[in-house]
Amino acid sequence: MPGWQAIYEELKDKNFEIITVAEDTRGVQDAGPWMTAAMLPMSAPVRSPAPAERIRLTHTALIDQEHLISRLYNMVNVPTAVWINEQGRIVRPNETAYVDDRLKHIHGLESAPYIAALRDWAERGSQSAYVFSEERLRESLAPQNPDWSLAAAEFGLGEYLYRTGRLPEAISHFKEAQRLNPESWNYKRQAWLLSDSQRDYGTTFREEVAKLNGKRYYPPRDLPGEMA
Amino acid sequence: MIQIRSTVIYDDVATELSAQSQAGQLWIESGDLSRATRFELKPRGVCRGELCYPLPPSRQSEFVQEQSGKSWFNLTAFARLMSQPVAHDAAHSRLVFRSALRSAPAIVLIASAGLHPSRYRRETAFAL
Numbered sequence: 001m002p003g004w005q006a007i008y009e010e011l012k013d014k015n016f017e018i019i020t021v022a023e024d025t026r027g028v029q030d031a032g033p034w035m036t037a038a039m040l041p042m043s044a045p046v047r048s049p050a051p052a053e054r055i056r057l058t059h060t061a062l063i064d065q066e067h068l069i070s071r072l073y074n075m076v077n078v079p080t081a082v083w084i085n086e087q088g089r090i091v092r093p094n095e096t097a098y099v100d101d102r103l104k105h106i107h108g109l110e111s112a113p114y115i116a117a118l119r120d121w122a123e124r125g126s127q128s129a130y131v132f133s134e135e136r137l138r139e140s141l142a143p144q145n146p147d148w149s150l151a152a153a154e155f156g157l158g159e160y161l162y163r164t165g166r167l168p169e170a171i172s173h174f175k176e177a178q179r180l181n182p183e184s185w186n187y188k189r190q191a192w193l194l195s196d197s198q199r200d201y202g203t204t205f206r207e208e209v210a211k212l213n214g215k216r217y218y219p220p221r222d223l224p225g226e227m228a
Numbered sequence: 229m230i231q232i233r234s235t236v237i238y239d240d241v242a243t244e245l246s247a248q249s250q251a252g253q254l255w256i257e258s259g260d261l262s263r264a265t266r267f268e269l270k271p272r273g274v275c276r277g278e279l280c281y282p283l284p285p286s287r288q289s290e291f292v293q294e295q296s297g298k299s300w301f302n303l304t305a306f307a308r309l310m311s312q313p314v315a316h317d318a319a320h321s322r323l324v325f326r327s328a329l330r331s332a333p334a335i336v337l338i339a340s341a342g343l344h345p346s347r348y349r350r351e352t353a354f355a356l
Contacts, residue, residue, distance in 0.1 A: 066240045071326070146313070153315035153326040160237055160324065161317075173315060 001034055001055065003099035003111070007118060008059040015086075016122040018059045023078065025159050025190050027065035035061050066159075067186070071152050074142060076184040077218065083121065083131070091131045092121075093140050096218040113223040130223075151180035155187055162194055171200050185217075229255065229295070236303065237324040238265045248300065249320045258292065258299035265303070265325075274306060281310060 001020070008018045022031035035057055069075065073082050073094050081097035084090055098104075098111045099118075117130040125131075132140065158173035174191035181187060189205060191197075197204050209217060220226065229248040236243050236256070243264040248255040258269050267274050269292070273282040283291050291302050291309075307314045307325055316323040 068240070146311075149313040149326060150315065153313040153324045156237065156240070156326060157315040157317070157322060157324040160235075160242065160322065169317065173317075176315075 001057065001061075005055055005057055005059060007099050007115065011119065011122040012059075014122040015125070019062060020059065021062045021064045021069050023064050023067050023070050023075075023186060023190075025065060025067075025162065025194065027063050030193075031063045035063075067152075067155070067190075070186055074148075076181070076186055078186065078189075085126065085131075090137060091126070093132065093137060095221050107217060109218065109221075110225070113225055114221075117223060145181075147180040148184075151177040151184065151187065154180065155190075158191065167195055171195065175201065232319065232321055234320060235322045236264045237322070239325075239327065247320075248295075252320075253302055253304040254316075254320055254323060255293070255300040255302050258301045261301050261303075267306075269301060281306070283309075 004018055004020050008016075022034070024030040064070075073080075075082075075094050077096070079097050080094045082090060082094040083092035096109060097114055098107070098109050099115055101111050104110065117128075121128040121130055154173045155177035158170040158177060161167070161170035161173065171191070174187065174194075177187045178184070178191065188208060192201060192203075192205055229250045232247050232249050234245060234247040234249075234254060234256075236245065236247075236254075243260075245256055245260045245264060247257075256264060261274075262268050265276075267276050269275075270280065273280040274291075275281070290305050293300050293302075303323075303325070304314060306312075313326045314323055315326075
């Protein structure tokens with residue numbers, strides 16, 4: 001959040017808008033504190049954002065409890081961003097988007113190339129080298145996958161069952177969503193957050209990341225200086 | 229047909245209704261179609277505003293049937309017609325219908341450089 005707020009403060013007068021969206025099944029319960037952190041006392045519990053996170057948000061920040069944005073833009077991990085121009089057209093498809101280096105020691109991605117791309121787009125608009133042509137965009141967008149569509153339905157049913165107090169029933173549907181769309185870390189992360197992942201899924205987030213065994217956690221980005 | 233109480237989650241909205249289940253198909257009363265899905269059964273097809281899905285003329289009975297003095301609509305068959313994914317629990321008492329994204333019109337304006345936040349809130353629309 002601090003990183004995105006800083007980008008917004010820097011670029012907001014350049015015909016540029018940011019909308020951050022928290023994709024959290026537990027909605028305000030999990031995402032709310034990060035958005036209202038400025039109002040929290042410094043003595044707030046450990047799970048609350050750390051002091052460095054407690055900044056006042058002035059950009060548009062939303063909570064998407066239904067994961068609608070993830071479905072619409074085929075987002076499978078966080079943080080992910082998509083660029084949309086004044087005409088409502090996607091000009092850069094969804095990609096991993098870090099705007100600070102606090103977790104670089106874990107994922108290895110530099111924030112500088114992405115921030116430079118944002119600045120260039122804000123400055124040059126459609127003339128930016130970071131804007132995809134329609135042809136390039138079409139090539140980059142994955143074709144609709146029926147299994148992924150069904151995974152979204154299974155995940156939605158799992159969420160409904162969870163919210164109506166039926167977690168044990170929800171788990172089988174969360175598992176089915178993960179089976180149908182194994183690329184989605186969002187499905188894994190959300191489901192494991194809602195129960196005991198070791199007990200209910202036989203694994204943990206850390207174990208699953210370790211299983212990558214050198215394979216990238218995030219897909220490669222088309223940015224200068226980053227290897228494909 | 230087995231009479232059941234069902235919760236249909238359509239476009240993220242949950243609606244409880246009486247339904248019938250047969251061979252994995254969920255039939256709801258035609259009168260409940262609008263309440264559950266915002267679609268309406270019209271002579272030209274199943275419609276939401278100006279958007280209509282015609283039902284195949286030779287397969288009408290697959291979608292609409294009269295039984296016990298009531299008109300029933302096969303929501304599962306309609307989903308299949310629209311290539312709409314459906315997840316359900318074992319008893320078909322809870323079903324989630326997700327949008328068939330491939331066929332959804334690309335009319336979404338989520339955010340746009342240059343729009344003032346208040347204008348964004350007026351113009352935001354989500355394609356489902």
